[in-house]
Amino acid sequence: MVEIVEPIATKPASRFRFLLDQRSVLGAVLVTPAILYVLLLVGVPFLLALYYSVSAYTIYDPSWRFVGLANFRQIIHNPAFLETLGNTFLFTFASQLLGLILGKFGALLLLRPFPGRKLVRAIIILPWAVPIALASVAWEWMFDSLYSVINWTMIALGIIDRSQAPNWLGNPHLAMLCVIVVNAWRFFPFAIVIFLAGITAVPQDIIDAATVDGAGFWRRNYQIIMPMILPIVAIGLIFGIVFTFTDLSVVYLLTNGGPIGATSVLGFQGFQVGIVSGDVSHGAAISLFMLPVLFVVVIAMLRFIRRREI
Amino acid sequence: MKRAIANTLREVSFYGAVAFFVVLTAFPFYWMLITSLKSNPDLYNVTNIPFWFNEAPTLEHFEYLFEQTQFARWLLNSLIIGLCVVVITLLAALPAGYSLARMTGRTGEALGIGIFLTYLVPPTLLFLPLSRIVASLGLQNSMWSLVLVYPTFTIPFCTWLLMGFFKAMPVEIEEAAIVDGCSLFGAFVRMVLPLSLPAILTAVIFTFTLTLQEFVYALTFISSSAQKPITLGVATDLVRGDIFFWGEIMAGALIASIPVAIAYNLFLDRFISGITGGAVK
Numbered sequence: 160m161v162e163i164v165e166p167i168a169t170k171p172a173s174r175f176r177f178l179l180d181q182r183s184v185l186g187a188v189l190v191t192p193a194i195l196y197v198l199l200l201v202g203v204p205f206l207l208a209l210y211y212s213v214s215a216y217t218i219y220d221p222s223w224r225f226v227g228l229a230n231f232r233q234i235i236h237n238p239a240f241l242e243t244l245g246n247t248f249l250f251t252f253a254s255q256l257l258g259l260i261l262g263k264f265g266a267l268l269l270l271r272p273f274p275g276r277k278l279v280r281a282i283i284i285l286p287w288a289v290p291i292a293l294a295s296v297a298w299e300w301m302f303d304s305l306y307s308v309i310n311w312t313m314i315a316l317g318i319i320d321r322s323q324a325p326n327w328l329g330n331p332h333l334a335m336l337c338v339i340v341v342n343a344w345r346f347f348p349f350a351i352v353i354f355l356a357g358i359t360a361v362p363q364d365i366i367d368a369a370t371v372d373g374a375g376f377w378r379r380n381y382q383i384i385m386p387m388i389l390p391i392v393a394i395g396l397i398f399g400i401v402f403t404f405t406d407l408s409v410v411y412l413l414t415n416g417g418p419i420g421a422t423s424v425l426g427f428q429g430f431q432v433g434i435v436s437g438d439v440s441h442g443a444a445i446s447l448f449m450l451p452v453l454f455v456v457v458i459a460m461l462r463f464i465r466r467r468e469i
Numbered sequence: 470m471k472r473a474i475a476n477t478l479r480e481v482s483f484y485g486a487v488a489f490f491v492v493l494t495a496f497p498f499y500w501m502l503i504t505s506l507k508s509n510p511d512l513y514n515v516t517n518i519p520f521w522f523n524e525a526p527t528l529e530h531f532e533y534l535f536e537q538t539q540f541a542r543w544l545l546n547s548l549i550i551g552l553c554v555v556v557i558t559l560l561a562a563l564p565a566g567y568s569l570a571r572m573t574g575r576t577g578e579a580l581g582i583g584i585f586l587t588y589l590v591p592p593t594l595l596f597l598p599l600s601r602i603v604a605s606l607g608l609q610n611s612m613w614s615l616v617l618v619y620p621t622f623t624i625p626f627c628t629w630l631l632m633g634f635f636k637a638m639p640v641e642i643e644e645a646a647i648v649d650g651c652s653l654f655g656a657f658v659r660m661v662l663p664l665s666l667p668a669i670l671t672a673v674i675f676t677f678t679l680t681l682q683e684f685v686y687a688l689t690f691i692s693s694s695a696q697k698p699i700t701l702g703v704a705t706d707l708v709r710g711d712i713f714f715w716g717e718i719m720a721g722a723l724i725a726s727i728p729v730a731i732a733y734n735l736f737l738d739r740f741i742s743g744i745t746g747g748a749v750k
Binding site for chain 1: 483484486487490491493494495497498500501504512513515519520557560561562564565567568569571572573577580582584586587589590591592593594595596597598599600601602617618620621624625628652653654657678681682684685688689700701703704713715718719722725726729730732733734737
C-alpha cells in the first residue's frame with residue numbers, strides 16, 4: 160500500500176513555541192518530571208523521617224508533638240540496640256570482606272580463557288541476579304534444623320555425628336555466620352563482575368611494559384593493576400556497603416533477627432519497632448543511625464566519580 | 470617429565486577452583502530444582518540420599534502451587550506492577566536523561582550525580598514515612614502502592630543509565646535534524662529515540678528486574694495475600710502456621726528466578742557500565 164505523505168501543514172505557531180526551542184528551557188522542562196518524582200517521594204519522606212525521629216508519633220497516636228532528642232536518648236540506653244549496632248557493622252564488614260576475597264579470586268580464574276567460560280560466568284552471576292528473598296528462602300531450607308543438606312553431607316562424610324549436628328539458625332554465633340555467608344554469597348558475583356570490568360579495561364601495553372621491566376605476577380597484580388582499577392572497585396564496594404548496611408531481607412527471612420536478637424541489624428530493628436510495633440518515632444530514630452555511614456559513603460562516591468573525570 | 474607433572478597439577482587446581490565456584494553459586498538453585506520435584510515422603514526422610522531422587526520425581530508441588538495457592542495471582546500482580554513501573558520510569562527517565570546529557574551543561578552534570586545518589590538512599594530509611602504517605606493516600610495493602618513507590622529507585626537508575634548512553638551518541642544526528650527543520654523536541658522524539666532502542670530496552674529490562682527483586686517495600690506495605698507480588702508471596706505466604714511447604718516454596722522460587730537470571734545474563738555488560746557511570750571506557 161502506498162501512502163502519500165501529507166504535506167506538512169504550517170501549524171499556527173503556538174505562543175510559547177519559541178520558548179521550547181531554547182535549549183535551556185526545553186532542558187529544564189524535560190528534566191522536571193524526574194526531579195519532581197524524586198523530590199516528592201524521596202526528599203519529602205526523608206524530611207518526614209527526620210521529623211518523626213524527634214516526635215512522639217505512633218500509629219495509634221499520630222500526634223506531631225515535638226519531643227526533642229528523647230527518642231535517641233532512650234534508644235542509646237537500650238543494650239539491645241547497642242548489640243544491633245554492633246551486629247550491623249560486623250555483618251557489613253565481614254560479608255563485604257568475604258565477598259571481595261571471593262570476588263578477586265573468582266575474577267582471576269575467569270580472566271583465563273578456558274572451554275565453557277561463558278557458561279561458568281553465566282552460572283556465577285546467578286546469586287546476584289536472582290531476587291535475594293527467594294535465594295534466602297532456599298538457604299533457609301539448606302540450613303533447616305532437621306533436614307539440612309549441609310548437616311547430612313557432614314554426617315555422611317563422618318565429620319560429625321547426628322547427635323551433635325549443628326542447628327545453624329538456632330545458635331547465636333552460627334546464625335550470624337549464616338547471614339554473613341549468605342550475604343557474601345549474594346555479593347561476590349557482583350565483585351567478580353566489577354573486578355573483571357576493571358581488569359579488562361587496563362591497557363594491555365601497560366601490563367606488557369611492566370612484564371618486560373621484570374614485574375612478576377604478584378607485582379603486576381598489586382602494583383600495576385590494583386591501583387588502576389581502584390576507582391571502579393571502590394564504586395562497586397560502595398554499592399555493596401550501602402546495600403548490606405541497610406539490608407533487611409536476608410536477616411528477616413533467614414533468622415528473623417534471632418535467636419534472641421543475635422542477628423538483629425539496624426534495618427531489621429527499624430522495621431520491627433516502626434512497622435510491626437507501630438512505634439513510628441522510635442523506628443525512624445533507629446533507621447537514622449544509618450545516616451552517618453551513608454554520608455561518609457556518599458562523599459567517597461563523589462570523590463571517586465570526580466577522579467574518574469580527570 | 471617434572472614439568473609435565475607441574476603443569477597437570479596446575480591445570481587440576483585451576484579447574485578444581487572453577488568447580489568450587491560453580492558449586493558454590495549453583496548449588497542453592499540445584500537444591501530448589503530437586504526439592505521442587507521430589508515427593509514429600511522422599512523430601513522428609515533423613516535416611517535418604519538428598520542429592521538425588523529416591524522415589525519417582527513428581528510435579529505435585531507445581532500443581533499444588535497453581536491450583537491451591539494464589540501463585541498465579543502473584544505472577545499477574547508482579548507483571549502488572551512491573552509494566553506500570555516501566556511506563557512511569559520511561560516517561561520520566563528518558564527526557565531527563567536526554568536533558569542532563571545534552572541541554573543543561575555543568576548544572577546538568579551535578580544534577581545527574583545528585584539524581585544517581587538518590588538511588589543509594591535505602592528503603593529501610595524511607596519505609597516508615599512512605600508507609601504513612603501510602604496509608605494517607607488510601608493505598609495501604611494494595612499493589613498500587615508499589616507502582617507509586619518503585620519509580621523512586623528505578624527513575625534515578627534509568628536516568629543515569631540513559632544519560633550515559635545519550636552522551637555517547639554523536640551530536641551531529643540531532644544537528645542534522647534541526648538543520649532540516651526539526652524543532653529541538655522534534656529532533657529528540659524523531660531522531661534520538663528511534664536510535665536509542667537498545668538503551669531503552671536495557672532500561673526496560675532492568676526496571677522490570679529491579680521491581681521483581683524488591684522485597685522491603687512490598688513487605689512493609691502489603692499484607693493481604695491477593696495483593697502480593699511474587700517475591701513476597703513465595704517468601705512469606707507459603708507457610709501455614711509453623712509448617713513450611715518446602716516443595717511448593719522451592720517450586721515458586723525457581724519459577725520466579727528464571728526470568729531474572731536470563732535477563733541479567735543478557736544485559737550484564739550494560740548494567741555494569743551503567744552502575745560504574747562509564748568508569749570503564
